[in-house]
Amino acid sequence: MKRLSLADLEIARPIEMLREPVLGYVMELLTGMQPLKVLGAVPKDAGSPAAWYLAGGGLRRRLQLLARSADVLAGLHGKGLVYSDPSPHNIFVSESPDATEVRFIDADNIHYTSVAGVPAVYTPGYGAPELVRCTSGVNSLTDAHAFSVLTFQTLSLVHPLIGDTVNDGPPEREEEALSGQLPWIDDPTDKSNSASYGIPRSGVLSRKLIDIAGRAFGLGLRDAAKRPGVSEWAECLHGAADATLVCSSCKGTYYLNEKQCPWCDEPRPAFATAAFNLWDPSIGPGGELLQKPAGDRRKAVVAAVLALTDGETVSVTQRLTHGCDGAAGARPVVELLLTGSRLSLRSVDGGRYRLSSPSGGRDTEVTDRVKEIRLEPGIASWRLHIGAPDSLHRVVNFEFRPGGAR
Numbered sequence: 001m002k003r004l005s006l007a008d009l010e011i012a013r014p015i016e017m018l019r020e021p022v023l024g025y026v027m028e029l030l031t032g033m034q035p036l037k038v039l040g041a042v043p044k045d046a047g048s049p050a051a052w053y054l055a056g057g058g059l060r061r062r063l064q065l066l067a068r069s070a071d072v073l074a075g076l077h078g079k080g081l082v083y084s085d086p087s088p089h090n091i092f093v094s095e096s097p098d099a100t101e102v103r104f105i106d107a108d109n110i111h112y113t114s115v116a117g118v119p120a121v122y123t124p125g126y127g128a129p130e131l132v133r134c135t136s137g138v139n140s141l142t143d144a145h146a147f148s149v150l151t152f153q154t155l156s157l158v159h160p161l162i163g164d165t166v167n168d169g170p171p172e173r174e175e176e177a178l179s180g181q182l183p184w185i186d187d188p189t190d191k192s193n194s195a196s197y198g199i200p201r202s203g204v205l206s207r208k209l210i211d212i213a214g215r216a217f218g219l220g221l222r223d224a225a226k227r228p229g230v231s232e233w234a235e236c237l238h239g240a241a242d243a244t245l246v247c248s249s250c251k252g253t254y255y256l257n258e259k260q261c262p263w264c265d266e267p268r269p270a271f272a273t274a275a276f277n278l279w280d281p282s283i284g285p286g287g288e289l290l291q292k293p294a295g296d297r298r299k300a301v302v303a304a305v306l307a308l309t310d311g312e313t314v315s316v317t318q319r320l321t322h323g324c325d326g327a328a329g330a331r332p333v334v335e336l337l338l339t340g341s342r343l344s345l346r347s348v349d350g351g352r353y354r355l356s357s358p359s360g361g362r363d364t365e366v367t368d369r370v371k372e373i374r375l376e377p378g379i380a381s382w383r384l385h386i387g388a389p390d391s392l393h394r395v396v397n398f399e400f401r402p403g404g405a406r
Contacts, residue, residue, distance in 0.1 A: 001107050008327060009075045010068070011104045012092075030103055034095050036065065037088035040154040049157075050263055057097040058263075059155070059204055060253035063241035064100045065093050066151050070234035071326050072104055073147060077140045077230065084109040084138045086146040087123035088154065113139040125159060126150060129180030129221060141224040147233060148216040155205060158198025160184050160217050165193045184217035203262045206240040206255060231325075238319060239304060245271055246309040256307045259404065270403040272338050272375055274306040276320055279385065279395040289395070303394060308338040310403075315348070321386040321394055333386065334366060341400045345371045345384070354385040358397075375400035 001014050012028040039056045046052040056062070069091050076083055083090075083104065090109070094101045109121065114137030122131055122138075128145035130136035152160045161177045163185040176182050183190040186201060201210060212228050220227030244253045249266035260267050277300045278290040291298040304320050314336045319329030334353065337344040345366045347353060353366045355373070358380055364371065366384060375381040380397040387393020 001110060004081070004110075005079065006076075006107075009104075010072050010102050011076075011107055011110075013107055025108070027105065027107065028103075030092050030105070032095050033092040033101070033103060035089050036069070036091040036093050036150065036154060039065070039093070040088050040150070040157065042157060053157075053199075054250065054252045054263060055097065058251075058253045059255075060241050060244040060246075061097060061100060062154055063237050063244070065102055066154060067234055067237035067241060068100060068102045068330075069104075070147060070151075070230045070237055071329070072102065073143055073230040074234055075326050076110070077143070080112065081110055082113060082138050082140055082143050084111050084120070084143070085122050085126075086143055086150065087126045088150050089123060091150075111138060113137060122146065125162075125178065127178065128224065129178065130224060132175075132179040136224070139224075140229060141227050144227050144229050144233070145216070145220070145224075147230050148213065148220075148228075151233060151237070152213055152217075155209075156199045156201055158185065158195050160186070160213065161193075161221075163193035163195040180221045184221060186214070187218065188214070203254070203258075206236070206243065208236045209240055212236050234325065242304060242306045242320070245269065245307055246312055248310075267404040270310045270340070270401065272308045272343060272398055272400050274308065274316070274336070275300075275302055275380070275397045275399070276304040276306070276394050277301060277397060278303060278392070279387070280392045281390055282392075300397075308336055308343075310338055310340065313337045316396070321396075323394075334384070341375050341377070343373050343375055343382075343398060345373070354389065356383050356385070357381075358383060373398075377402055 006013055012030060014025040014027055016026045018024045039062060042049045042052055073083060073086060090104060090106050092103045092105060116136050120131045120138050126146040126149050128142040131142055149160055161184055166173050166177045182193045185193055185195040205213065212232060215226065215228050243256050245256050245268065246253055247261040247264060247266050248269045250261060250264040252261060252263035254262050256271065258268060279288050280290055281288050290301045292301050306314065306320060308314050315332040316334040316336060317329060318324040318331045318333055321333045332348045335346045335348050347366050347368050354363065355366050356363045373382050375398055377400050380399050382398050384396040385393060
C-alpha cells in the first residue's frame with residue numbers, strides 16, 4: 001500500500017509497519033473528524049430528529065460529503081483498485097457542520113479484484129448480495145453496492161433493504177434481505193418489505209437519486225451488471241447538492257423545486273439559477289447554443305444547474321465549468337454572490353471571462369475585480385462564457401426567480 005500512487009486521493013495511507021512480532025501499521029492521525037455513521041442514525045437522546053438532521057449540516061452537506069466520498073472511490077477504481085469495505089465506519093468526515101472534508105481509513109482493505117471462494121471482508125449490512133452468498137469476490141460493483149446503501153441510509157435515515165417485515169421478523173429474514181432475496185423497501189411493485197420509518201424520500205432524494213437508487217436496489221440487487229457505479233453516484237450527488245437552497249428562517253437546505261422549506265414551512269426565498277449549456281461557434285451565428293429535440297420543439301443541452309440563494313456566496317468549480325472530476329473538479333473558477341436581483345461575479349483562478357447579454361448586444365468581462373449585473377425575473381439575463389470564443393466551451397445562463405413561486 002505504501003508503494004501505490006494514492007497521494008491524490010483522500011485516504012489515510014500506511015506510514016510505517018510495526019516491528020515483529022506485532023502485526024499492524026501506523027496510519028495518518030485524523031483530527032477534527034468523525035465517522036460518517038454519526039450522520040446516518042438519530043441518537044436516542046435527540047429531542048427533535050429534524051433539528052438533529054439540520055445540526056449535522058442538513059441535506060446539502062450530506063450530499064456534498066457523499067459526493068466527495070464517491071469521488072474517492074471512483075478515483076480508486078480508476079487505478080484498478082477496490083476499497084472492498086466501504087461503510088459509514090470507514091469513511092471519516094469533518095466534525096464541523098460547515099466543513100466537507102472526507103478521509104477513508106483502513107487502507108489495508110484496498111485490493112485488486114478477488115475471486116469467488118476467497119473469504120471477503122465487509123461490514124454487515126453493507127456487503128453486496130453476491131458477497132453475502134459467497135458467489136463473487138470483491139470488485140468495483142461490490143464497492144458500488146456498499147456505497148449505495150450508505151448513501152441511501154445517510155440521506156433518508158433508513159437501510160434500503162431493512163423494512164418492517166425484516167425488523168419484525170426472525171433473524172433469518174435479515175439474512176434473506178441482505179442476500180437479495182427480498183424486495184427493497186421502496187420497490188414500486190412489491191410492498192411486502194416497505195418501511196414505516198425514515199425520512200420521506202421525495203424530501204431528501206432528487207429525481208435522479210430516486211432513479212439511481214431504484215436501479216441499485218431493484219435490478220442491481222440481483223444482477224451486479226445492472227448496478228450503477230460510483231462515478232454515476234458521484235455525478236448525481238454533486239448535481240443534487242448544486243440544486244439546493246438555504247432556508248431564510250431555519251437555515252436548512254432543500255431542493256429548489258419545493259415551494260416551501262420542508263423543515264419549517266417557510267416560503268421559498270428568492271434565488272437565481274446558473275444553467276451550464278454548451279456553446280459551439282462552428283455551428284454559425286445564432287445557433288451556437290447546442291440544442292436537442294424535446295417533443296415537437298428543441299431545447300438547450302444542460303450540462304449542470306447551480307442554485308444561488310439570496311445573500312449566499314457560491315463558488316463555480318471546474319466540475320461545473322469543464323466537467324472535471326475528483327480533486328481537479330473542486331478547484332474554484334468564479335465566485336458568485338446574489339443580493340436581491342443583483343449578481344456579483346469575480347474570477348478567482350486568474351482567468352478573464354466574457355459576459356454578454358443573450359442578444360449579444362452588450363459585452364463586458366469578469367476579472368478578479370467584482371463585476372455586478374442585474375438579473376431579470378423569468379429570463380436568461382446574462383451569459384458567462386468559460387472558454388475561448390472560437391472553441392467549444394460551456395456558457396452559463398443566469399436567471400432570477402422571485403421567492404415563493406416555481
